[in-house]
Amino acid sequence: MRRLSLKWKFMLAVSGMIIVVMAGVGWTFLRRERRMITAAMENKGVLLARALAIASADKVATNDFSELSHYVDDVRRDPEIAYVYLFEDGSRTCVAASDESGSHAAEGKSYDSFQDELVVVSTAPRQLAVAGRDVIDVFAPIVIGTSRYGLVRVGLKLDALHAELRRTRDTVLAILVVSVLLGILVSGFLENLILGPVGVLVRGVEAVSVGDFAHRIEVPTGDELGQLAGAFNRMTHNISVLYNVSNAMNYISNTDKLLELILAKALEALDAERGSLMLLDEAGEHLQVKVVSGIKMDETRSVRIPKGEGIAGQVAQTGEPLIVNEGSQDPRFKSFARNEESERKVRTLLCVPLKMGESVLGCINAVNKKSGEPFSEDDMKLLAVLASQAAVTLNKARLYEESITDGLTTLFIHRYFQIRLDDEVARARRYSAKLSLIMFDIDHFKAFNDQYGHPQGDLVLKHTAQLVKESLRENLDVACRYGGEEFAIIMPETGHDGAFSVAERLRRKIEAFDFPGQASPVKVTISLGVAQYPDDGVDKAVLIRRADTALYHSKEHGRNRTSIYERSMDDD
Secondary structure (H helix, E strand, C coil), X not given: CCCCCHHHHHHHHHHHHHHHHHHHHHHHHHHHHHHHHHHHXXXXXXXXHHHHHHHHHHXXXXXXXXXXXXXXXXXXXXXXXXXXXXXXXXXXXXXXXXXXXXXXXXXXXXXHHCCCHHHHCCCCCEEEXXXXXXXXXXXXXXXXXXXXXXXXXXXXXXXXXXXXXXXXXXXXXXHHHHHHHHHHHHHXXXXXXXXXXXXXXXXXXXXXXXXXXXXXXXXXXXXXXXXXXXXXXXXXXXXXXXXXHHHHHHHCCCHHHHHXXXXXXXXXXXXXXXXXXXXXCCCCCEEEEEEEECCCHHHCCCCEEECCCHHHHHHHHHCCCEEECCHHHCCCCCCCCCCHHHHHCCCXXXXXXXXECCEEEEEEEEEEECCCCCCCHHHHHHHHHHHXXXXXXXXXXXXXXXXXXXXXXXXXXXXXXXXXXXXXXXXXXXXCCCEEEEEXXXXXXXXXXXXXXXXXXXXXXXXXXXXXXXXXXXXXXXXXXXXXXXXXXXXXXXXXXXXXXXXXXXXHHHHHCCECCCCCCECCCEEEEEEEECCCCCXXXXXXXXXXXXXXXXXXXXXXXXXXCCHHHHHC
């Protein structure tokens, strides 16, 4: 069974309500009209009866009935009068009569000739049927002093009453029909005014339900429906932001880019001028800027905010969000940036922690709404959701990094080295590019461990890894711990000469470094081997073997040196 739409329900309800109201008003009006006309006719009958009683009193009292017929004829000439009877109590007869036909036939008849004898002794007006016609029967006693001599009876036709009531009924019905038609028109207008925007909202909800998060609705009113439309648009925008961020987490593997997207979408949703995402350092004592939007990274790169200081520091310490709509005037606000002018322009600030469970990873900040309005609780809730997405992203990145990173040196592990070298060889083959592989180990490291102990050996490995990181191109070269004291460096888009230069610079840096851990500085040296794709090998296994061959050539020829692979080394 098909259900009626809200539009038809509304129109039927309005029309039905008008019909019921108008029918009630019409019925009430007809009853009131009947009462008023009836009362007017009764009053008229009473006045006529009383006037006739007064005029005929002396005649009846003296039994002079000769002129009474003229009296009743004069009264009966009124077109609304059906009959007039004049009774004399002494003889209990009708002494004068005139009915609608002008007949005086009732004169001389006794009371017994009238069927309503009991009523004759009453003076209260009443409605009754006489000769098939509805009349109002009115009585007036004929009295002189305190003595009653007779009774006047007047009947008024109800034809006029019925005719007037019919005219009133027809008028009410016409008004009812017009009201229903007007009601339909009004309900149509109200339907467009009220249910039109509701229909727009329904279509908007349907669009969002099938994934059209970009859908927006236009309800150009300032009433509750307009407010509902505005809330709907904000909701769909926020859903769109959350959907885009969630979707991006599935296909953006670069953590920094994903965090940049999350921050950008958060500022877009909040309509904020700028913002930043900050993370706690490894010690968990200072916040450092990871991602910024709306300001230059160079202005914030060196910023370190102690936990518990300033707005961000308090959020990192308590794990609770803060809305600071007094901006830089808030007593909790503390400037850490080099650009103090920029800090003074902080009018409003929203800071939300990045949390995994109870653990705080950092915080995300939004500064100054573009509209000039303060941040609200709804803004804080939205940013908290996005912050949780960022926290999940960071946690996933950390778990992944831990799975591919050596715990001691924080360099990539051997398994990841194999994967990355496969990828880089494939890329170099696809784009006909060069690729170099450096392999090195620490000279006499077994003897070093025997002399100084494994803790000192671990310290040397850790510092060596740090020196390697400092010598390479960020986000391009890949440094790995190949195994034990042996390391490997993948250098995309680099030939023999470039790799040799980097290897020599690293060798000299390690040779000159004073390794701590003993009463006096400890020195170590390294031996390195370099191989290049495609000159020295066109697949991964060959490239590794030949870089390793060059490394052992360095060790066999005095150590603390760098060797580039040559085919003659295979004969050594």
